[in-house]
Amino acid sequence: MAVGPCESTEGSPVKRASGRSHCPINFGLEAFGDPWSLLVVRDIVYFGKRTFAEFLASEEAIAPSVLAARLERMTTAGILRRSPDLADRRRVRYDLTERGLALIPVLVELAEWGATTDPATGAPADWIALVRADKAGMVARYTEAVREGRSVFVGDDSVAARVAAARAATG
């Protein structure tokens, strides 16, 4: 019987098509384990960005060649879906697929680690507390929002805006 998720495949009848192992952690790292990929996912989830130029404008200043490479890799990995904008045919939209939406729990844990660890974090303490108090609920809200084309922080119908409105109504 399997002793763990990353046991060797030596001697296994299953041939490895590509990649270093069938460990699920390694699988994830091969798909988005670099310093840039998850920033694109973050931009979509938290800030509602969708286009090349918007990703490029992020504070962390990714180079266009690197951004193009990451978008292509994540599209190939089934995390992103590329679609032309019919209204403005210069534009291309990148949306998260269901597989991409499934990265939201990873993103939330990563954000919590960073916020807890970085003494100079830019994350607001009250929001961190909110997420910590009801992680599953917040992940569900995030996921629903992004699926509907909204975002966590940007826009009148963002998750943050709705939470603020609910608080105001309750008192």
Place this chain on the structure above:
Amino acid sequence: MAVGPCESTEGSPVKRASGRSHCPINFGLEAFGDPWSLLVVRDIVYFGKRTFAEFLASEEAIAPSVLAARLERMTTAGILRRSPDLADRRRVRYDLTERGLALIPVLVELAEWGATTDPATGAPADWIALVRADKAGMVARYTEAVREGRSVFVGDDSVAARVAAARAATG
């Protein structure tokens, strides 16, 4: 008021010592956002590895120079603690600090994403189900185990062994 965790720091009195931004996600990615760092953490948490040679022997075949660089970076980041082995002075132990233990939730989510996404995953389905059913509980078990020098999968007193024993006793 802060609109989100990654707002620009332009014009802020806070000077950025290093790094691309104060976004907590970016902070995490700068500390361990590469294809190798989390594999070392995985080796510690899931397999109870602690030494250079053990990390080097992993299926994914990291190069020694890269491993040395990652260990140093994670030690500097406060994720790992480096300590000489008093019994065998050739050996050096790498243990997770509390900050490193706090990465376990990230690792668990990453593993779940990989296991769900990879059709040829090496992760056993029953274990994935177990983690999904009680994520917070399993993270607590993992953390306690690693803190005590045990691991998730390897050893007589691993988390998996204890779960199996509890199951056998209950029925």
Place this chain on the structure above:
DNA sequence: TCCGCTCACTACGATCATGAAAGTGATCTC
């Protein structure tokens, strides 16, 4: 229709990181 602008990239050269293999010195075992 022309002009300038925006869009999603691509091209390029310098610099940086990685991969593979071999080597080093300290230390342990026999």
Place this chain on the structure above:
DNA sequence: GAGATCACTTTCATGATCGTAGTGAGCGGA
């Protein structure tokens, strides 16, 4: 003392990244 083991280091070819400057398609206003 010989040989193995340990944690690295070195070297070098190859590949990735950074920063900047295009490029061509498409839009919007005059």
